[in-house]
Amino acid sequence: MAELDAVIKGLNFAISWGMKNIELMTDSTTVHRWVSDGLSGKARLKTKAASEMLIRRRVDIVLSLVNEYNLELVVTLVNSASNKADVLTRVPQRWLHSAIVIPSSTCAAVVQPDVGQLIAEIHHKMGHPGVRRTLYFVKRINPMVSKRQVRQTIVNCDACQSVDPAPVKWKQGCLGVKEIWQRVAMDITHYRGMSYLSLVDCGPSRFAVWRPLRLQSSEAVIRELEAVFFERGPPEELLTDNDTAFRSKMFLHFAERWDVHIRFRCAYVPSGNGIVERCHRSVKVIAARKGCSIAEAVYLYNVTPRNDRSEITAPANAMYKYKVRIRNIDRASKGPPKLDNPYGIGDPVWVKTWNSM
Secondary structure (H helix, E strand, O other), rough: OOOHHHHHHHHHHHHHHHOOOOEEEEOHHHHHHHHHHHHHHHOOOOOOOHHHHHHHHHHHHHHHHHEEEEEEEEEOOOHHOHHHHHHOOOOHHHHHHOOOOOOOOOOOOOOOOHHHHHHHHHHHOOOOHHHHHHHHHHHHHOOOOOOOHHHHHHHHHHHHHOOOOOOOOOOOOOOOOOOOEEEEEEEEEOOEEEEEEEEEEEEOOOOOEEEOOOOOOOHHHHHHHHHHHHHHHOEEEEEEOOOOHOOOOOHHHHHOOOEEEEEEEEEOOOOHHHHHHHHHHHHHHHHHHOOOOOHHHHHHHOOOOOOOOOOOHHHHHHHOOOOOOOOOOOOOOOOOOOOOOOOOOOOOOOOOOOOOO
């Protein structure tokens, strides 16, 4: 835009001086193409700039001046290296550099070799405090000590690990899996005096199946569970608690016959099988509020979207998209994945008894 304004100003000077033959020299390929195409009429002006109408107006002004004053205008493209106007404004590179060389400063961190011993001594002298308090006392002597070094020293301190050790935060696993009908959570629940065998998919669908039980025995559980397997195929793993109906030899033979792994959770601890416990609450709340049967409540649970907006998140819609595993043909995996446990059989550990304090 600025270069087109300069072209118009140059033509005004040339017209005021009475010139007819004018050579326009520019180092802009865009201006050279616009003006040349406008004079020759070979191509129309093409631009995607935001000021397209202003650019067209300036090119039209140049063409109108040429036609009105019968000018012989020739447009020449000049490289930047040969542009005399740019040469006058160029600054040599040696002018831009300072002749005085300033030496660069060097900074290095010096770590004392006996940092661990220093931390251990201060930790013992101050009465074996925690990580933050030990770090506070150590930094008063050596500000370069990090919190990670202090924590490592306290972890290896025998006195801290033997007398009132800090509680260990265990890594909690995840009950959910990525595949549909790969792991099924199973439990026996009760509603209004009746027993039900509840099955919930631990995959993305969270599809639920409830079957009434006449007796809370292994034989009754196997009968209903086998009917579900015949209908929907067996999963790779069953997640259940230590109920006596799931611990019998008959049930173990049934699982071996269907090639299904069983993972037991602690009894009377709802968090150990939280997926099926959450399903129990949802289904029982629906049945109590609507006053309907358990079968209808399970149906409403399966057709209700999990995020309250998208129908694809409903358990029933997400359930019927998996490959049914065929018995005696599709083998299950070797076993459940091993959890990372820092302790093994035979490792020495500190044991705190209830009457030690």
